[in-house]
Each structure stands twice: as C-alpha cells, then as structure tokens.
Amino acid sequence: MLQFLRVNKSLSETVECPVISGANALRFFGRRLLYIFLLAYSSIFLAVVIPFDGTYAIGGALIAIVLVRLVNHFMKYFVFSGGKMVVSPAAVELYETGGKGVRVPLDDITYVEVNVLGNLVVRQKFVANAFPIELLSREDKDRVLACFEDMAPRRSARLRKVYDFCDAVLVAFILAMHIRQFIIQAYFIPTGSMEDTLLVGDHLLVEKLTYGPTIPKMLGMDKPVCLKWPWSRAPQRNDIIIFMPPGEDARDFIKRCVAVEGDEFRIQEGHIWINGKKMNEPYVKGGDGITSYFGFPDKKLDGTVPKGMVIAMGDHRKNSSDSRAFGYVPVERIKGRAFVLYWNTKQIFSLDFSRLKLIR
Template sequence: MSETSQAGTKPSRARALAKGIVDIVSILLVVTVAKTALAEPFYVPSGSMEPTLMIGDELLATKFAYGYSTASLPSFVSLPQSERLFGALPKRGDVVVFRWPGDRSQAWVKRVIALPGDHVRLERGTVFINGEAATLTPDGIGQAENEDGSQAPAARYIETLPGGRKHIVFKLTAFNPLDNMSDTVVPAGHVFVMGDNRDNSADSRVALKAGGVGMLPTANLIGRVDAIVGSWDLGMKNQPVWTWPKGLRLSRFFSGVE
C-alpha cells in the first residue's frame, strides 16, 4: 500500500512542476507581448526634458501609436533596425521614446519638432519650421535640476509650434552655441527632435558622432509618452533611507504629458 501511494505521488509532483513551469512561461510571454505591443515603462535619468519631465520620473510609452519595429521590443532586447509595420508618423510636439542610433540598447526621450520634408532652422533660440517661427512667451523663472541633485535658475518660456501645440521650455543662458542652426531639410523616414531644456540637451541639433541624435530614423521610435506613472526625487538618495518616502512627488503620479 505504501509503494502504491509513493508511485502515485511522483507523477502528481511531476505534473505540478510542469504546470508551474508552463504558468511561469505563460506569464513571461504575456508580459513580453504586452510590453512589445501596448506600453512599456521608462525611467528618466537626465534633465534634458525639464520642466516637462523631471529626473526620476517613470514614464509610460504607448507603443501602438507609431506602429512596430524591432525598436518596439522590450528594452532588454536589442536587435538591428527594421522597417515599421502599421507605421504612423508622430505629430509635431509629441514626446517620444526612441532607441538612440549610437547605441540601440539605450532609450532616450525628446520632443518631435519637425517631420520628414520640413525645413527647420534656429535663430537665437527661436525654432523656424518651413519659414514659420515658433513663438516664445516668457513665463517666469523655474529651477532646472542637475543629475547631482543641485539646481540652477532657468528662464521659462511657453513655446507654441506651428500648428498650435504648446509646451514649456527652459533656457539656462541667454546665448548658447546650439541657439543657431542653418536651414536643414528633414530627410524622408526621419524626424527632428529637441529637448525642452534647450541648453542641456544633446538632440538633433548635435551630430550623432558628437554624441547627439542627428536626424532620428522613424524606425528607431519606441513609442509616444502619454503619462507619468510615478516620480521620485533622486536628490534623496544621499539622505537616510527612512527619509526616502519624502522624495515621492505624488503630484506627478499618473499625470499627463503635454
């Protein structure tokens, strides 16, 4: 009787183990498919998109907005660039997450300023698209946060792009080498992106070989940033652990991105 009981237990344990493995694999597949097809969270490590995005923000990138390519795979998967399926262009003013062309394992976030075929130039910090100037309306003084937790005063402006999209930008200095750029045509299959912290952003104004983005291939787009799902002040990391909850920026939790 004992032998019969033991013989019956072994297959049961094997079936339970097999079922457990299948369940784990199924969960991983569901998560992978969801992160590939629907949305994926990303963390903001730098201040290049301040004040729209802050260091320590957790973003949610909607992936179906622009179609799918190998860039749409979860961030831990890095494959060569491919064409997009069900592709759609971003709109001017969209905040996007993309694979940096210099290292596709890195995800960067910037704002789309110009689309394929657009003429874009900068004069003294003002963006011109197809000859039309984006308007800059002064909006007081803000505080730009650095990666070390320190802050610096920054002039705030409301920038209105041709077409009417509005967002806030920072200017740290009155004059910056990136404030001027000669007229350039955005090539087919590319977009021109900039950071909202205009004096602290390596973007399409900076060539790829110089550490910037250059013209961004649309195949590198991961998704559109629609929301901030969480935020924590990284300046708290040097404080005692029991004070870390004070660094939660609750007002930014589940907030939209303009």
C-alpha cells in the first residue's frame, strides 16, 4: 500500500532490524509462491464457473501485480541478504550484503515512502535509497514504521480499510464459489416438467457430496472430473438429479433418475419396466400408466442401459424434455442430488413455508 511518512522528531532510541534469513526467508517466499498458485487457480476456476468474460483479464492483472512484487523481493533479497536497517535519533542507515551501506542524516530526509513494491524509500533532495521493508520480520517492520509519522493518516486508514474489505470480499467470494461448485448449490424451478413433485417457482438445495463433487473442465483438462470419496455412491433409481444433458453446456436440467447402468429398460403399455418388472410410479402427474414415446419418435431407450449412463425423466411425462429426447445421461454430467425444497416464490411473500420439505 502506498504510504508517505516523515521522520519522528521525538525518536529517542536506536532501532536495528536485520533482513530475514534461513527458514524465515524460505517461509516468506514459499507463502508468496503459494499465494500466486492459489490466485492463478482461483482465476481459472472462477472463469469456468461464472459466465463473465473478464475473469481471466482481472485474474491476470492481479497475478501480474503479485509477480512483479515477488520479483522485486527476490532481487532485493540478493542485494540485502545479511543486511539490516538501523534508525537512530541521528540518521537512517541501510546495509546491504557484505556490510556495504549508506547513512542518511535525519535532517537531510525530505520524506519516506512505502511504495507498492514493498520497498521503503528514503528520499533526500536529489537522492533516493530503497530498502526492502517486506523482508523484515513483522515485528521489526512495525518497529521501523513506528520511527516515522504518517503524513496522511486518514488517507492511509481509508486505503487500509478498502484493501482489507476487498481482500475479505474476494476470499469470501472464492470460498462461496467453491462451496457452490463442490458442496451445495441453490436452484430455481422455471418449468413444470417435474410437477407435482416440484412446482414452477420452487427453490431447492442440491448437495454434491453423495455422488462426489465434480471438478469443472479447466485449462489442460479434456473433460470434467468426478471425485469419488469413500462415502460417495452412484446415482440410484428415484434420485432427483441435476445434470447437463448431452450436447447442452449452458443449462442445467432437473429430472428423476428412472434407470441406471445395467438395467434392462423399456416403456410398454404406459409404464416403465425395469429388468422385467413394472415400476410403480405414484409421483407421475396424471397418474401412473401414461409414460410413452409419443412426441419422441427418434429416441428409443429400450434395452440395457450402458455403463456410466442413466435414464432421466420428468414426473410430468407429457410436458418434459428428458432422456426420451436427448438419450442417456452420462454420470459425469450429473452435478448433484436435490434434497431440500425450502420455499416457492409465490408463497414466500405471504410467509407461507408449507412447501418446506425433504425431496424424495
């Protein structure tokens, strides 16, 4: 953060602060390399999960700023490794590697600047000397800054608050996007394809741990990767699933899983038959016995469900674009399982929570 300081005339003791070395230096540079890695990952991740074209540009700009600061720290470390900064009532002394240094009398200092690169610049009328204040321990950095007075304390306080706020918002946003992608996500029902189980305007929560969270397709990846945990399981019949159907990468669909891999599936006499057994489906709108291929002449699902595939259908069979239209759903395109319905848009304004329930 850019900050302008002046010499504290009441300084009465000498402060001597050495540049970090050994394990402390390794931790310092290791943390910053890790920060750059996390920033790069977050930029790529956010560019995938949110529809905003400028994510790469913003992330690239932030990474460039951090990289420039890190390069400056590396260069200054080679120059000042083993050096130190001494502030006394008479002068400011800056020592490089090997003991070479410069002494600036306090009376010759016009002002002191902490610049955006993390250097403390001691300015005289025609000369400026920079010292890497970020390469001091946190305690020593505070001791050095205490030797000077802020020339614009209100401005510095405002900038610090803005920086802290933006930093907190950015971290919270990235965490929220990870929770949304890997753990739980809210959805809204825009159509009647799942009536009467789910109605238009219903808001629900989808959990992503049962099947294992999915890492979206990012740079260097051929396709999304579904992580499997010890507690994760494959989709089961009657699960209400959220997925992207084949050939559709812009919208999520919500349907009921009616058949899984290895099932012998057919539609006959208005019913779904699995492995030779007629399925009882009391949740189908209009009553059981109305399922057909009517309106879907090109897709016949009858037969064995292939490995890694499921069949998904809406509960409102006469008003649903489902596997009868787009075919089998690859398991890796399933995002999660709907499990809680918490309100309907038409009811929330009247504080009616009668739709609150577990989804089955």
